[in-house]
Amino acid sequence: MVEIRISGRGGQGAVLASQILAAALFENGLQVQSFPSFGAERRGAPVSAFLRADPEEITLRCGILHADWIVLFEADLLDNPVIMAGATPSTSVVLNMPRPPEKFDRSRFQRIFFVDASGIAERLRLRTTSFSIVNTAMVGAFACASGLVDMGSIARAVQALVPVKREENARAAEEACEQVREMVA
Amino acid sequence: MKTLMTGNEAAAMGARMSRPQVIAAYPITPQTSIAEKLAGYTARKEIEARYIKVESETSAMAACIGGSLSGARVFTATSSQGLALMHELLHWAAGARLPVVLVNVNRSMAAPWSLGVDHNDTLSQRDTGCLQIYCETAQEVLDTVPMAYALAEKALLPVLICMDGFLLSHYTEPVDLPNQEDVDRFLPRRRADYRMDPNRPFTFGGGVSAEVLYGLRRRMQQDMDAAPALWEKINRRFRKIFARSLPAVETHGMEGSDLALVTNGTMAGTVKAYLRDRGAEKGVGLVKMRFFRPFPTESLRKVLEGCRAAVVVDRDLSPGGGGIFAQEVRAALHGTGPGIPVVSVIGGLGGVDVTPDHLDRLVTDLRSRRELPFETLWMEV
Numbered sequence: 001m002v003e004i005r006i007s008g009r010g011g012q013g014a015v016l017a018s019q020i021l022a023a024a025l026f027e028n029g030l031q032v033q034s035f036p037s038f039g040a041e042r043r044g045a046p047v048s049a050f051l052r053a054d055p056e057e058i059t060l061r062c063g064i065l066h067a068d069w070i071v072l073f074e075a076d077l078l079d080n081p082v083i084m085a086g087a088t089p090s091t092s093v094v095l096n097m098p099r100p101p102e103k104f105d106r107s108r109f110q111r112i113f114f115v116d117a118s119g120i121a122e123r124l125r126l127r128t129t130s131f132s133i134v135n136t137a138m139v140g141a142f143a144c145a146s147g148l149v150d151m152g153s154i155a156r157a158v159q160a161l162v163p164v165k166r167e168e169n170a171r172a173a174e175e176a177c178e179q180v181r182e183m184v185a
Numbered sequence: 186m187k188t189l190m191t192g193n194e195a196a197a198m199g200a201r202m203s204r205p206q207v208i209a210a211y212p213i214t215p216q217t218s219i220a221e222k223l224a225g226y227t228a229r230k231e232i233e234a235r236y237i238k239v240e241s242e243t244s245a246m247a248a249c250i251g252g253s254l255s256g257a258r259v260f261t262a263t264s265s266q267g268l269a270l271m272h273e274l275l276h277w278a279a280g281a282r283l284p285v286v287l288v289n290v291n292r293s294m295a296a297p298w299s300l301g302v303d304h305n306d307t308l309s310q311r312d313t314g315c316l317q318i319y320c321e322t323a324q325e326v327l328d329t330v331p332m333a334y335a336l337a338e339k340a341l342l343p344v345l346i347c348m349d350g351f352l353l354s355h356y357t358e359p360v361d362l363p364n365q366e367d368v369d370r371f372l373p374r375r376r377a378d379y380r381m382d383p384n385r386p387f388t389f390g391g392g393v394s395a396e397v398l399y400g401l402r403r404r405m406q407q408d409m410d411a412a413p414a415l416w417e418k419i420n421r422r423f424r425k426i427f428a429r430s431l432p433a434v435e436t437h438g439m440e441g442s443d444l445a446l447v448t449n450g451t452m453a454g455t456v457k458a459y460l461r462d463r464g465a466e467k468g469v470g471l472v473k474m475r476f477f478r479p480f481p482t483e484s485l486r487k488v489l490e491g492c493r494a495a496v497v498v499d500r501d502l503s504p505g506g507g508g509i510f511a512q513e514v515r516a517a518l519h520g521t522g523p524g525i526p527v528v529s530v531i532g533g534l535g536g537v538d539v540t541p542d543h544l545d546r547l548v549t550d551l552r553s554r555r556e557l558p559f560e561t562l563w564m565e566v
Contacts, residue, residue, distance in 0.1 A: 019189075022357055026189055034357040060458040061352045061451035062538045 001054040002148060003064045006138070007083045008073030011043040011128070013135030017071070018049035020139050020161050024153035025053045033058045046083050053148070067091055071142050073117070073134050075101070094142050096134055100183040112183040113145040120175045124168040136162065140173030141180040151177055186362050192353035195323035195360055196262060196288045196346070197222035199330025201232055202368040203286075205260040207252030209237040209245040214300055215350040216264040216290040223260070234260075242267040246274040246285075253283040254389055256380030258334060261285070264350065265292035265306040272310065275343065279314025279405070281390050284337035284375070285344075286330065287315075291450070292350040293535045301536020302350040304450065304501040308477070308509045314405055315343040316412060317477040319449040320353065323360045325475075328429060331372045335419045338375050340412050342405070347477075349500075351536060352451040367426050409479040416476070431475060434484040439470035443493040444548065447472040447514060452500055452532070452539060459541035467548050474510065482517040489518065494526045494557055496547070498564070500533040507531070507561040526557050532564030539564060 004021070008014040015036045022034035030053045037048040050064045065086040075097040077083045087093075092111040100114055117137035126133040136158055143149045154177075155170050162169045190198065197219045200208070208227065210220040227236040237248045245261050252259040263271065268289050278285045289307050293299040307317055318333060320326045326348050333344040348354060379387055393401075413433055424430040438460045439445060446456050446469055453473040460471055472488055472495070474481065489495050495518065499508030506512060511529030518525050530547060533539045543564055551557065 019357060023189060026359065031359060032189070032357075035351070035355055058358070058458075059454035059461075060541070061349070061356070061454045062540045065540075 001052060001058070002069070003067050004051040004053075004069045004071065004142075005048055005064055005067040006051070006071045006073075007046060007048040007077055008135070009043075009131070010045050010047045012073050012131065013133055014047055014049040014073060016161065017135040017139050018051045020136070020154065020157045021051055021142065021149065022053075023157035023161060024143070024149045025051075027153045027156065028149055030055060031058050033060075046077060046080055048083065069094065069142065069146060071138055072096060073138055075114075092146075094138065094145050094180070096138060100181075104183070106183070111145075113141065113180050114183060115141040115176050115180040117141060117172075117176055120172050120179070124172050126165060126168055126172060136169040137172040137176035140176035143173070144177035145180050145182070187359050188362050189357050190323055190360050191218070191355055191357050192320075192323045192326050192348050193218040193290070193355070194222060195327040196330065196348065197226070198362070199327040200260045200262075200286075200288070201226055202363065202365055203260070203331045203334050203372055204232065204258065204369075204374070205234050206257035207237065207249065207259040208234045208261070209239050209248035209252070209259070210261050210263065211239050211242045211245045211267060213242075213264045213267040215292060215354045216262050216267070216288075218354075219262040219288060219290070242270040243274060246271040246278065249285045249287075250274060250278050250281065250283060253278070253285050254281070254381045256375065256377035256382075258338075258375040259285055260287075262288040262290070264290040265294055268306045268310065269294065272313070275310055275313040275315055277390070278343045280401075282341040282405075283343060284334065284341060286333045286337055286346065287343065288326070288330070288346045288348065290350045290354045291347055299535045300350065302352055302451075302500065303534045303536070304347065304509075307345055307347045308501050308503075310345065311478065311509075315345045315478065316340070316409075317345045317347060318475050319477065320346065320348045320475070321451055321453050321473065323353065323356070323358050324429075325431060326353070327360055327363075328423070328427070328431060331368055332419055332423055332431065334372055334375075335422075336412065336416055339415055340408050342408060342412075347450070349451040363427055371423060371426050412479050413476070413481055413483065432484070433474075433476040433481040434488055435473045435475065436488050437471040437473070438464045439472070439488065441465070442468050442470035444469045444551070445472045445489055445492050445495045446470070446498060446544070446548075447474065447495050447510065448498040448500075449474045449477070449510065450500060452498060455539055455541060456498075456544060459544045462541065463545060467545075467552070469548055477510070477513075480513055480517060485514065485517050486521055489525055490522075492525050494528055494551070496528045496530060496551065498530045498532050498539075502531055502534060511561075528557055528562065530562045530564055537566055
């Protein structure tokens with residue numbers, strides 16, 4: 001079973017990102033379960049969405065504590081103890097940042113990927129008045145970083161689930177897939 | 186066709202496929218997306234129902250009672266405080282023998298305000314005369330709605346379909362979507378023997394003598410007693426068409442196990458995950474209870490026969506009494522053979538996580554004791 005946590009700020013589309021990934025993984029023949037963090041969520045506050053995928057039926061009904069993958073829409077959430085609770089050295093992360101961090105404890109995670117999702121979203125004019133919408137770029141980056149799901153399924157899930165600017169969102173996923181890089185020691 | 190949907194979407198789809206003629210619902214977290222979906226279906230004329238907008242849950246149930254009296258198939262959905270607001274009219278709907286189907290998305294009762302799940306909202310409706318069926322998955326929710334209509338319209342009693350808030354209502358998961366033609370074949374239009382009709386007037390719910398009321402209550406109990414057999418028949422018919430069934434009590438891994446974890450709702454799913462990894466080595470099995478009313482005494486006695494103990498994990502609490510399911514299981518097992526001790530455990534109130542590790546600590550603790558505890562245990566958070 002793979003357990004994934006997607007964290008961003010309220011309004012950035014973390015829940016939709018987890019649903020796109022769920023649809024793509026489901027198309028690949030896996031059983032999936034996706035769910036938002038619960039409570040009174042607010043725009044701008046840190047929020048999370050969760051995803052489980054497994055070849056077998058998933059019957060677990062509880063939160064994900066030790067995620068195998070953490071996808072962060074904003075790299076500064078790395079310092080947020082609530083968002084990062086349960087991360088272990090066997091967790092891998094995908095970060096939205098233009099270049100790898102200079103001072104970074106490499107041993108915190110198993111694998112570290114980074115992609116300039118904000119830059120991609122800005123160039124494709126995927127934004128609100130206050131922030132860029134990076135969810136589809138981060139989905140593409142995760143797909144290629146993890147190798148868990150193919151880009152054809154991602155493109156179809158984006159077309160099916162994203163309510164506006166489908167072409168641009170599909171492009172964002174595609175570009176992020178090409179640009180995502182792993183931080184090497 | 187397999188597709189992904191949330192528990193709430195499955196509830197709305199189950200209602201849609203059952204072709205209700207009257208829908209009246211008032212939005213409340215975490216039920217809101219059910220009301221929204223059904224309002225959308227009716228606004229776009231995808232279903233022929235009349236959606237009655239109401240200003241409270243009391244009015245929603247009143248509209249359902251009126252619709253049901255006129256012979257229509259009616260649907261409503263609510264949660265926690267909303268269900269409590271319907272309480273008086275749930276007695277009325279049951280007493281008037283109306284086959285109302287209600288989906289309740291379980292949520293803690295205030296105070297304090299909380300959005301998480303426990304079952305005190307529906308269990309507080311225990312004595313209204315409504316049947317209660319608890320679901321574990323979105324598939325079960327979707328399937329239970331047409332089956333509940335089949336049962337309600339035969340038994341002439343309202344059915345509460347109970348599903349865990351967030352842990353089911355907001356989880357997106359695979360669901361096998363039935364064909365509308367198959368559902369139509371399984372569930373034909375409702376035929377009411379007596380209905381409110383100006384051309385054929387009857388009085389409904391009028392004043393009666395004590396003797397008549399006494400007789401009617403006795404009939405209600407008899408019809409509740411007959412409901413499990415009726416449900417089995419409905420299950421056989423459902424399985425023929427859809428190759429699935431939802432027995433009142435279900436077991437997993439009970440063969441060779443001397444300890445039974447008895448629970449309901451989504452907690453059963455987490456127990457299954459625990460059993461898959463550690464069930465055999467720990468000698469534990471699962472008894473999942475779908476029915477709470479009528480209480481499936483006979484099935485329960487059968488599946489628990491020979492067990493060393495029944496460990497009832499309640500996601501509810503009757504303050505001063507303990508776990509509500511545990512009390513009822515104790516009563517159901519009383520007087521059977523050598524007697525099966527019941528251990529009562531409270532867990533998951535307000536939606537607090539219960540994980541396989543929690544279950545493992547519980548089982549390990551019970552195995553280490555020389556005598557089983559009679560006092561209520563609380564699962565650690």
